[in-house]
Amino acid sequence: MSNPGIYRLNSKVVAQATEEWLTKRGVAKEQIGQLVMLLQKDYFPELTLDECVVNVEAVLSKREVQNAILTGIQLDMLAEEGKLLPPLQDMIKHDEGLYGCDEVLALSIVNVYGSIGFTNFGYVDKFKPGVLKKLNEKNGKDCHTFLDDIVGAIAAAASSRIAHRKQAEREAVQEALEQEGK
Numbered sequence: 001m002s003n004p005g006i007y008r009l010n011s012k013v014v015a016q017a018t019e020e021w022l023t024k025r026g027v028a029k030e031q032i033g034q035l036v037m038l039l040q041k042d043y044f045p046e047l048t049l050d051e052c053v054v055n056v057e058a059v060l061s062k063r064e065v066q067n068a069i070l071t072g073i074q075l076d077m078l079a080e081e082g083k084l085l086p087p088l089q090d091m092i093k094h095d096e097g098l099y100g101c102d103e104v105l106a107l108s109i110v111n112v113y114g115s116i117g118f119t120n121f122g123y124v125d126k127f128k129p130g131v132l133k134k135l136n137e138k139n140g141k142d143c144h145t146f147l148d149d150i151v152g153a154i155a156a157a158a159s160s161r162i163a164h165r166k167q168a169e170r171e172a173v174q175e176a177l178e179q180e181g182k
Ligand SMILES: [Mg+2]
Pocket: 095, 102, 103, 144, 145, 146, 147, 148, 149
């Protein structure tokens, strides 16, 4: 059993490790921002890449999200090193189609911002645009079975956050106009 007197979680350490590992595994926040742009530009033509990256950063600041990222990256790396138990080792290493736990872990990220993220997650999972294409290339060495879903989920969650915020902004403007008219 863990001793609460010894173990103390430092949230900053978790946040920092998440950033570092995403970078080490070849994913930049800007690349996730580009996925968000792709998902949202038809709905909000005035949306900028900077705005998308700000929303990606907001998603990355959540502990649930950081936990999923660190867990997924760790499993990918253990698979690369051949350190998982069979048959899990082969399933993760070869991104076995019927495995599915990679998508389930990623859904814990999508869940943070409500159900509209699901549609976006499904879309990027199917078409694998931008950085997801690179993560899905199989070179026999790198394993991104978990990371591709995680990155898609971060983009979907950031898209969802934007959609909710833009709606709130529109409503605030509408309300102000109505107040003026009174
Ligand atoms: Mg996957």
